[in-house]
Amino acid sequence: MTISRTTRIVLRCLTVLILGVIYVPLALVLVNSFNVNKTFAWPPRDFTLEWWKRAAESQGALDALWVSVRVGLAATAIALVLGTMIAFALQRFKFYGRDAVSLLVILPIALPGIVTGIALNTAFRAIGLELGMLTIIVGHATFCIVVIYNNVIARLRRTSRSIEEASADLGADTFATFRRVTIPAIRTALVAGALLAFALSFDEIIVTNFTSGAGTQTLPLWIFSNFQRPNQLPLVNVAAVLVLLLSIVPVYLASRLTADPAAVAGART
Amino acid sequence: MRTLHRHPRLRLGLLLGPPMLWLGVAYLGALAALFVTALWSQNSFTGLIERQWSLDSFRTLFTVDVYRTIALRTVGVAVLVTVIDAVVAFPIALYMSKVARPGLRRFLLVAVLMPLWASYLVKAYAWRGMFSEGGLVSSIAGLVGLNSPGYGLTATIVTLAYLWLPYMILPIYAGLERLPNSLLEASSDLGSKSLGTVRRVVLPMVFPAVVAGSIFTFSLTLGDYIAVRIVGGTNQLLGNVVYDNVGAANNLPFAAAVATVPVVVMLVYLAAIRRTGAMESL
Numbered sequence: 306m307t308i309s310r311t312t313r314i315v316l317r318c319l320t321v322l323i324l325g326v327i328y329v330p331l332a333l334v335l336v337n338s339f340n341v342n343k344t345f346a347w348p349p350r351d352f353t354l355e356w357w358k359r360a361a362e363s364q365g366a367l368d369a370l371w372v373s374v375r376v377g378l379a380a381t382a383i384a385l386v387l388g389t390m391i392a393f394a395l396q397r398f399k400f401y402g403r404d405a406v407s408l409l410v411i412l413p414i415a416l417p418g419i420v421t422g423i424a425l426n427t428a429f430r431a432i433g434l435e436l437g438m439l440t441i442i443v444g445h446a447t448f449c450i451v452v453i454y455n456n457v458i459a460r461l462r463r464t465s466r467s468i469e470e471a472s473a474d475l476g477a478d479t480f481a482t483f484r485r486v487t488i489p490a491i492r493t494a495l496v497a498g499a500l501l502a503f504a505l506s507f508d509e510i511i512v513t514n515f516t517s518g519a520g521t522q523t524l525p526l527w528i529f530s531n532f533q534r535p536n537q538l539p540l541v542n543v544a545a546v547l548v549l550l551l552s553i554v555p556v557y558l559a560s561r562l563t564a565d566p567a568a569v570a571g572a573r574t
Numbered sequence: 575m576r577t578l579h580r581h582p583r584l585r586l587g588l589l590l591g592p593p594m595l596w597l598g599v600a601y602l603g604a605l606a607a608l609f610v611t612a613l614w615s616q617n618s619f620t621g622l623i624e625r626q627w628s629l630d631s632f633r634t635l636f637t638v639d640v641y642r643t644i645a646l647r648t649v650g651v652a653v654l655v656t657v658i659d660a661v662v663a664f665p666i667a668l669y670m671s672k673v674a675r676p677g678l679r680r681f682l683l684v685a686v687l688m689p690l691w692a693s694y695l696v697k698a699y700a701w702r703g704m705f706s707e708g709g710l711v712s713s714i715a716g717l718v719g720l721n722s723p724g725y726g727l728t729a730t731i732v733t734l735a736y737l738w739l740p741y742m743i744l745p746i747y748a749g750l751e752r753l754p755n756s757l758l759e760a761s762s763d764l765g766s767k768s769l770g771t772v773r774r775v776v777l778p779m780v781f782p783a784v785v786a787g788s789i790f791t792f793s794l795t796l797g798d799y800i801a802v803r804i805v806g807g808t809n810q811l812l813g814n815v816v817y818d819n820v821g822a823a824n825n826l827p828f829a830a831a832v833a834t835v836p837v838v839v840m841l842v843y844l845a846a847i848r849r850t851g852a853m854e855s856l
Contacts, residue, residue, distance in 0.1 A: 417797020428604035508693030
């Protein structure tokens with residue numbers, strides 16, 4: 306290698322520094338959820354579990370958590386079905402307009418979230434659908450489809466079709482082959498995609514903010530509406546840690562399943 | 575069962591039907607509704623939307639000073655965020671691709687990717703803690719005798735640059751990976767020092783990758799309205815104007831008109847950079 310020693314050392318120091326800047330703010334949220342001081346003056350003087358206990362008793366936060374979980378599960382289920390269907394259609398068939406369909410799938414996350422949000426808001430109002438749980442689920446499912454699609458199509462490209470042909474030759478009909486050969490081959494991709502979709506849905510706020518009514522709050526919305534209230538601030542920190550964990554842990558599990566961190570990241574971009 | 579097996583077109587139709595109803599009809603329909611709404615007018619007295627073609631919303635957008643200022647400020651913030659991200663991402667990407675050993679490289683890749691998935695809201699909120707009174711930024715600034723900038727445009731730019739940094743690191747890293755080491759060796763054999771090689775060989779070669787990253791940093795900044803609410807104090811970006819006009823002010827045509835600005839800016843930007851070859855390195 307031709308990079309000089311000095312340059313290497315400088316680069317190493319910069320890398321450590323940048324990683325520090327990336328992780329310190331997140332660590333700070335975690336530390337502050339145990340910080341006795343309500344204004345989070347630095348450095349913290351003492352630690353307490355009080356905020357975690359109070360968060361566990363806060364009805365508003367618990368309701369929001371429950372809404373988030375239900376929305377995440379419903380949106381993931383819808384996206385799982387639709388995303389898998391598109392992946393099969395695009396991978397197994399050649400047809401006119403194929404490129405347009407693949408562009409359409411990524412459009413909901415390629416456009417700025419605010420555009421997707423206000424577009425859905427306009428449409429829901431136009432057809433007179435009341436904003437609430439259902440509209441949040443529709444919004445989330447729309448941008449979760451691409452995550453499932455990416456995972457399934459990547460697996461389909463690597464899976465040979467000859468085992469399906471063998472199954473058909475041995476007398477299995479289309480559905481038996483699908484159930485007993487195709488599904489087992491793509492199972493981990495489905496699970497990984499579902500985990501990623503759930504993570505994406507669980508922490509989403511930009512679109513959710515436009516598609517939720519007055520009565521329904523997801524956990525991120527609860528954080529967003531409470532972070533300016535001084536007496537709620539410690540609870541907001543606890544909720545933030547929870548959202549952080551529930552957005553990272555599924556991704557970690559998914560990356561173990563697919564053994565390809567780059568593919569996991571690609572699903573988000 | 576047999577019919578399905580014998581008619582691939584039927585299978586394709588059944589597979590594509592439901593997703594296309596969802597994305598092609600519902601989602602594209604929603605986008606179309608948005609742009610049509612931008613061309614309707616609102617009765618300023620009753621607040622009801624009048625379904626008559628009018629360019630009123632766009633006229634307001636271009637003639638009222640406040641909105642022009644906000645639009646320019648948003649684009650300015652997007653440019654600054656992009657420049658900061660490119661400058662910060664380059665050394666870490668260079669280290670990952672050309673200095674770190676394979677094991678460390680994989681670890682760094684995961685370390686850079688993980689925050690990409692961490693909740694956007696929590697990351698923005700984390701910087702509220704950093705910039706708070708007596709927070710970490712003010713204690714560090716205090717050490718060197720400076721004041722923390724507090725909540726405002728500076729905090730917004732820092733936070734947005736932080737949020738979109740992985741989107742810049744990844745394409746630059748991928749671009750550097752593709753850059754053959756023999757080129758670097760040739761440059762040093764011909765007598766160039768490290769910095770000279772970086773400036774005259776590496777930078778020109780990874781420029782398309784930087785442009786590819788800038789698509790994300792630029793587009794994401796243009797559409798943001800949450801981070802600026804959390805750390806921006808009273809400052810407004812285009813996203814806030816959209817959001818406030820959907821909610822409090824309830825002027826949907828105007829909100830829709832404002833929302834077309836990021837889309838148009840991005841389309842112009844994408845058209846301009848098609849020539850650099852950045853689209854292929856996405």
